[in-house]
Amino acid sequence: MTEGIPLADRMTHIDASGIRKVFDLAARLKSPIDLSIGQPDFDVPDAAKDRAIDAIRKGRNRYTVTQGDAELREAVAADLAREFGRFDGPVLVTSGVSGGILLALLAAVNAGDEVIIPDPYFVMYKHLVNLLGARPVFVDTYPDFRVRADRLEEAVTPRTRMIILNSPCNPTGAVLPAEDLAAAVAVARRHNLLLMSDECYNAFTYDSPFASAWPLYDRVILLRGFSKTYAMTGWRLGYAVGPAEIIQAMTTLQQYTFVCGPAPLQAGAVAAMETDPAQRIADFRARRDLVYEGLRGRFRVEKPGGAFYIFPQAPGASATAFVSRAIEAGVLVIPGGVFSERDTHFRIAYAAGRETIERGLEVLNRLAREAGA
Numbered sequence: 001m002t003e004g005i006p007l008a009d010r011m012t013h014i015d016a017s018g019i020r021k022v023f024d025l026a027a028r029l030k031s032p033i034d035l036s037i038g039q040p041d042f043d044v045p046d047a048a049k050d051r052a053i054d055a056i057r058k059g060r061n062r063y064t065v066t067q068g069d070a071e072l073r074e075a076v077a078a079d080l081a082r083e084f085g086r087f088d089g090p091v092l093v094t095s096g097v098s099g100g101i102l103l104a105l106l107a108a109v110n111a112g113d114e115v116i117i118p119d120p121y122f123v124m125y126k127h128l129v130n131l132l133g134a135r136p137v138f139v140d141t142y143p144d145f146r147v148r149a150d151r152l153e154e155a156v157t158p159r160t161r162m163i164i165l166n167s168p169c170n171p172t173g174a175v176l177p178a179e180d181l182a183a184a185v186a187v188a189r190r191h192n193l194l195l196m197s198d199e200c201y202n203a204f205t206y207d208s209p210f211a212s213a214w215p216l217y218d219r220v221i222l223l224r225g226f227s228k229t230y231a232m233t234g235w236r237l238g239y240a241v242g243p244a245e246i247i248q249a250m251t252t253l254q255q256y257t258f259v260c261g262p263a264p265l266q267a268g269a270v271a272a273m274e275t276d277p278a279q280r281i282a283d284f285r286a287r288r289d290l291v292y293e294g295l296r297g298r299f300r301v302e303k304p305g306g307a308f309y310i311f312p313q314a315p316g317a318s319a320t321a322f323v324s325r326a327i328e329a330g331v332l333v334i335p336g337g338v339f340s341e342r343d344t345h346f347r348i349a350y351a352a353g354r355e356t357i358e359r360g361l362e363v364l365n366r367l368a369r370e371a372g373a
């Protein structure tokens with residue numbers, strides 16, 4: 001770092017030290033058993049690659065309109081209409097769900113506002129809310145990771161602007177049961193709050209049909225993406241739908257920030273949507289079962305209903321200490337404090353081959369045994 005270059009004050013609100021420590025430790029390992037990665041291990045469907053390459057060759061290399069290519073927006077709208085019975089709102093193509101989260105917060109949240117975030121949470125929410133000078137208000141969901149309406153209700157103040165829900169959840173894999181979702185929406189409705197529903201893992205639900213917040217309330221900002229469903233994390237594509245005023249404001253902000261999603265990749269995403277991820281999802285369900293069964297004998301752990309994460313309690317007083325021992329033993333997992341105000345659990349991402357998962361489980365179980373669990 002160059003001495004004496006002042007950074008903007010807002011940079012003091014962002015702290016990446018937790019995760020950096022993990023990666024520093026991990027960098028010393030020769031061939032780690034990597035259970036830390038939050039992206040699928042399958043490849044982008046061939047049809048999507050072919051369509052994107054074809055689009056590049058045919059010259060679709062210029063800006064698209066800010067809100068995204070009409071073909072992709074129409075495909076998304078048709079998909080949502082199939083799922084919800086009816087859909088006629090505007091669609092904004094975003095730079096991944098991440099882009100949608102940033103634009104939604106910029107469009108809707110003032111400095112000094114409060115945003116309710118169930119804990120554990122996807123890291124970006126906390127840091128972006130802080131960055132805006134707003135205040136994250138955490139609602140504890142331990143030990144079963146259910147979002148309870150009475151706890152949400154208690155967290156509401158006159159400054160509350162928004163509730164963020166993320167089902168299936170990163171890092172817990174928890175899927176909000178329909179009744180909990182309805183109760184959470186009722187809290188938002190009672191106080192006229194916006195509800196940002198991050199559904200980027202909607203395709204990865206294993207035990208019950210996915211329940212979206214969208215049909216329940218007219219102040220939902222629904223964010224979904226292509227990164228996880230089609231393994232396109234590097235394509236940077238997602239979409240946002242919601243109240244027309246919010247989507248309009250997000251579009252204005254996109255005009256002066258991201259400009260548009262990558263043009264040829266938007267063409268590829270349309271082709272991806274024509275493929276069926278069912279086989280890959282079934283494969284992930286089998287891995288979920290493998291990991292859960294492999295842990296539950298020695299760890300306190302909830303069976304996750306979706307995504308590709310599981311969030312067991314670490315034996316001993318500090319999850320960070322347990323994770324350091326795991327990393328020293330060659331297994332990369334993430335301490336729960338990265339995703340939570342507590343340092344009691346750790347995240348395993350099982351988007352890895354069965355053999356890697358099995359080796360990882362063996363080491364984690366041995367460490368738990370040594371810790372007296």
Ligand SMILES: Cc1ncc(COP(=O)(O)O)c(C=O)c1O
Pocket residue numbers: 038095096097098099122166169170198200225226227228233237238
């Ligand atoms: C809950 C959640 N939301 C959003 C994202 C960002 O995804 P994208 O690649 O679509 O920006 C992730 C990625 O890990 C995530 O876990």
